Amino acid sequence: MECQHISYQYPQQATGLVDLSGLFPEGQVTTIIGPNGAGKSTLLNVLARRLLPQQGTVLVAGKDSRALSERQFAQQVALVTQQHELFDELTVREVVATGRLPYHGLLSQVPPAEVAPYLEANGLADLADDLIQNLSGGQQQRVWLAAALAQEPRVLLLDEPTTYLDVHYQQALMAQLRDLAARGMTVIQVLHDINQAFRVSDWLWLLQDGRLVKCGTPTELRTAPLLAQTFKTAVEIVEVPKLGPYIVQLPE
Amino acid sequence: MKNNAGWWYGGVLTLLCITILVALMAGTTWISLGQLGRIVGAPASRDFTTVFSLRVPRILSSLICGGSLAVAGALFQAVFRNPIADPSILGISSAADFFKLGGAMLVPWLPGRSWVMAILGGLVALMILTNGKALSNPYRLIIVGVALDATFVGLQQLLSGGATQVSQSTFNAMTWADTTILLILGVLGLFVALILAPWANYLKLPDDALRNVGIPVSVLRWSLLLLATYLATSVTAIVGVIPFVGIVVPNVARRIVGHDYQTLLPFSMLVGAWLMLAADTLGRTVIVPSEISAATMMAVIGGPFVIILLQRGRVLHGMSTH
Numbered sequence: 107m108e109c110q111h112i113s114y115q116y117p118q119q120a121t122g123l124v125d126l127s128g129l130f131p132e133g134q135v136t137t138i139i140g141p142n143g144a145g146k147s148t149l150l151n152v153l154a155r156r157l158l159p160q161q162g163t164v165l166v167a168g169k170d171s172r173a174l175s176e177r178q179f180a181q182q183v184a185l186v187t188q189q190h191e192l193f194d195e196l197t198v199r200e201v202v203a204t205g206r207l208p209y210h211g212l213l214s215q216v217p218p219a220e221v222a223p224y225l226e227a228n229g230l231a232d233l234a235d236d237l238i239q240n241l242s243g244g245q246q247q248r249v250w251l252a253a254a255l256a257q258e259p260r261v262l263l264l265d266e267p268t269t270y271l272d273v274h275y276q277q278a279l280m281a282q283l284r285d286l287a288a289r290g291m292t293v294i295q296v297l298h299d300i301n302q303a304f305r306v307s308d309w310l311w312l313l314q315d316g317r318l319v320k321c322g323t324p325t326e327l328r329t330a331p332l333l334a335q336t337f338k339t340a341v342e343i344v345e346v347p348k349l350g351p352y353i354v355q356l357p358e
Numbered sequence: 359m360k361n362n363a364g365w366w367y368g369g370v371l372t373l374l375c376i377t378i379l380v381a382l383m384a385g386t387t388w389i390s391l392g393q394l395g396r397i398v399g400a401p402a403s404r405d406f407t408t409v410f411s412l413r414v415p416r417i418l419s420s421l422i423c424g425g426s427l428a429v430a431g432a433l434f435q436a437v438f439r440n441p442i443a444d445p446s447i448l449g450i451s452s453a454a455d456f457f458k459l460g461g462a463m464l465v466p467w468l469p470g471r472s473w474v475m476a477i478l479g480g481l482v483a484l485m486i487l488t489n490g491k492a493l494s495n496p497y498r499l500i501i502v503g504v505a506l507d508a509t510f511v512g513l514q515q516l517l518s519g520g521a522t523q524v525s526q527s528t529f530n531a532m533t534w535a536d537t538t539i540l541l542i543l544g545v546l547g548l549f550v551a552l553i554l555a556p557w558a559n560y561l562k563l564p565d566d567a568l569r570n571v572g573i574p575v576s577v578l579r580w581s582l583l584l585l586a587t588y589l590a591t592s593v594t595a596i597v598g599v600i601p602f603v604g605i606v607v608p609n610v611a612r613r614i615v616g617h618d619y620q621t622l623l624p625f626s627m628l629v630g631a632w633l634m635l636a637a638d639t640l641g642r643t644v645i646v647p648s649e650i651s652a653a654t655m656m657a658v659i660g661g662p663f664v665i666i667l668l669q670r671g672r673v674l675h676g677m678s679t680h
Contacts, residue, residue: 156566180572187566193439194562195617204563208572213553257571 107132107153107183107261107292112162114152114316123148123159124316130261130309135283135293137303140313141337146296147265149313153294154185154263167260180208184254185263186247188270192239198249199225199234205256221256228252243270251279255286262286264295268302280306300337301353304328312336328353363615367625374421374632381417381639382409386647415537416529420638420652421631422544423529423597424607426589428630429551429623431604432611433586436558436619437579440496441612442664444604445480445590448499449506451601453483454594456514463517473543476595480587483510488583527598527653529638536596543592550585551623557582558619600653602660603630609667 107130115122123145130136130153138146151157153164155171164171166182174182184205202224203216210216225231228248233241238249247270254262264283268276284306287293297303303310304324312319312327314336320327327333328351333341340356383389389397389405397405427445434443445451457479461471468474483506493499557578560568565575593600607630608622615625637655644650 154570156569175572176569176574177572180570185570190564190567192562192564194436196562200559200618201563204560204567204571207560212573212578213556215556254570 107294108165109149109153110163110165112149112152112159112164114148114157114159116148121145121148122316123152126162126316126318128311128318128321130292130294130311132260132292133287133290134308135287135295135306136309136311137307138294138296138311138313139300139303140319143315144313145316146313148316149311150185150263150265150294150296153261154183155179156185177208180257180259182259183261183263184257184259185265186250186254186267187265190250196238197235198230198238198241201238201249202228202230202252202256205253208257224252224256228255244272244275247271247275247279251282259291261292261294264293266296266298268297268299276302300333304351304353363621363625366614367628370625370628370632374628374635377632377635377639378417378421381420381635382413384639384643385413411534415532415534416638417635419529419532419537419540419597420635422540422548423593423600424603424630424632424634425548425627426544426593426630427600427603427634428607428611428626429548430586430589432608432619432623432626433551433558433582433589434604435608436561437582437586438493438496438499439561440499441609442500442605442667443503444602445586446599446601446603447507447605447664448483448487448503449508449510450480450483450487450587450590451594451599452507452510452514453479454591455479455599456510456517457482458595459514459517473539473592473595476591477588479510480591480594484583484587527600528649528651529597530642530649530651532597540592540596543596544589547585547589547592548627551589551627554582554585555620555623558623562617598653600634600656602656602664603634605667606656606660606663607633609663 109126109128112123112126121143126149138149140146148157152159155164158172166174166179171179171183199218199221203221205224206216206220222231225234228251230248230252233245233249238246241249247267251264251267262283267279267283271279280302283293283295287308304327307324309321310324310327311321312332319336320332328343330341330343333353337355342354342356343351344354346352379391382394383391385408387405387408389409393405394409397403397409400406401410431444434445434448435441437443454476457475458472461468461475465471465475486506487493487499487502490502491498560573560578561582568575568578590604608626611622611626611629615621634652634656637659638652641650641652641655
């Protein structure tokens, strides 16, 4: 996935995206970081085609994403957002089955056998007939991830995927994302936890005020002056045994 | 689909058969089962005329109207994501009734006038409901719908010199011609509804989630809205406004067979058909030789039901799960 001179302006708002260009390397975990209002979620929504940029192009597998039909796009790109509002009862199986819809006609049924592998792979087989409304936040997040993976996308987009997860599930999710990337999927996520972002990512995009400050590997971006300037706070990078470099915000 | 749904289907079908039999027998003239069997072979008899010219068309009309209104209600609820959305409460039926009357006065020469004008009225109400902020809040939708209903009822009464619409909505004197039209319109609409049932299930998800998987949300939403309007206004065109069937039946059916529209729609169709026939049969037998219209019967049943539904359930924050 690649951005070419993307600009997006919200109506009557200053914050948007300004001339963003860069690559999201294939088969790697890329995390978009930056302070509040930097445009992280806006960029993710542009990549997901939820927002159409006024200028620039998003390339998916070398093609302009706007040239793809909704169904074709859904076969290439899946998005996991934070909690969804549901309007009626839905079972876990029904939600995960929606991920297979890009491969079926609107009036045809998704065969249960086609859904089963995604339930199994995400530890949801035992919950398949439970109502998603009755699950914990962490379990619901797994259901939405399973639905996105059922799309068999080349690119997986995630908006704050750890928000409703405890530490154990956060680690499990990050391990799963790394595993997906190792199998060739391009994973792009927005994270607020900067240390987690540096720890799990192969590639980072650092945004500020809708502009790309820098993109690169964690090693390239983990510099105190760059982070201090971007986040407008004093930071220090300390070495933590068994953990490695850790970014610490210093008191004013 | 709940595990015991098959039993419920069997139960409703049995009930439907019994009610049809009672409806054939009951009326100003009571015809016993034995007599029913005998008159089939005697087409010249007075009882034969009573049964086949009066009661059979009335029964068929009740069944198709009940089924159509129940399915229309379920579809409106799916699209508006509001469990008390219903063609009568949203003003769609009364708009259809007003346009039907207006059509009789202004374009009496128009072929298929009642149906065309009723559909047109339903579409006008639908446009008003969907064009504005009514959809932003479930309460607002219902309030706008109730206001629309009151407006069109008032306009209809102005045109008809004060006669109330509900009392006129009856299956009394249904002819075979009316029944045939209703059957064609209703069966066609119900058949399409059963095919499109999965779309109603998709609309349980938010629009963004549907777009993520390449679903053209607007196409689904408008297809189901137009279908529900077609079903509801077809009933209004031939019979008139019958309130609450679309609220009572799908909400009861949800508790029995679950929330999957592929099960819910056919079950609602059967329960709606039974309820309408039962209401009509009861209405024409309790005060023989006079009768109470099916619309009045439904108003008496449906009004308290909606009050209970609103007071007991978490119904306006997504479909009730109780």
